Amino acid sequence: MKKTVVIxxxxxxxxxxxxxxxxxxxxxxxxxxxxxKSGQIGDTEILEGKPxxxxxxxVTLYINPELQEQMEDYILSLKPQRIIFNPxxxxxxxxxxxxxxxxxTQEACTLVLLGxxxx
Numbered sequence: 001m002k003k004t005v006v007i008x009x010x011x012x013x014x015x016x017x018x019x020x021x022x023x024x025x026x027x028x029x030x031x032x033x034x035x036x037k038s039g040q041i042g043d044t045e046i047l048e049g050k051p052x053x054x055x056x057x058x059v060t061l062y063i064n065p066e067l068q069e070q071m072e073d074y075i076l077s078l079k080p081q082r083i084i085f086n087p088x089x090x091x092x093x094x095x096x097x098x099x100x101x102x103x104x105t106q107e108a109c110t111l112v113l114l115g116x117x118x119x
Contacts, residue, residue: 001029002029002037004029004030004057005059005078006020006032006062008034008063009021009033009041009046009070011037012113015062016062016110022042023114025042025108032040032051032056050074053078054103058084059083061075061084065090065091068089082104083098084104084105085107086110087109094106
């Protein structure tokens with residue numbers, strides 16, 4: 001199973017980040033939800049700020065490139081195997097920096113990847 005950090009997690013059930021946390025858990029992946037406000041998605045706590053997280057396989061982004069700029073050092077410090085840029089989060093600069101560190105980047109929808117068995 002792939003430990004996944006969802007950055008931009010929200011308690012709003014209409015947000016894709018909310019659905020991603022739920023679906024990742026449904027598929028058995030350990031999930032850490034990071035958002036601008038603390039809260040809960042089911043039994044998953046949403047952590048604020050830049051929490052220390054180890055053994056990260058995947059970071060999936062639900063924040064726009066401007067907010068990514070503020071989180072860039074943090075995202076890269078997690079040393080994930082890959083970063084998924086969900087629709088609307090594409091960021092060529094961060095993709096390039098991640099690639100130079102050996103991190104695989106993917107412009108894709110986490111929900112589609114899970115649903116199609118490509119996660």
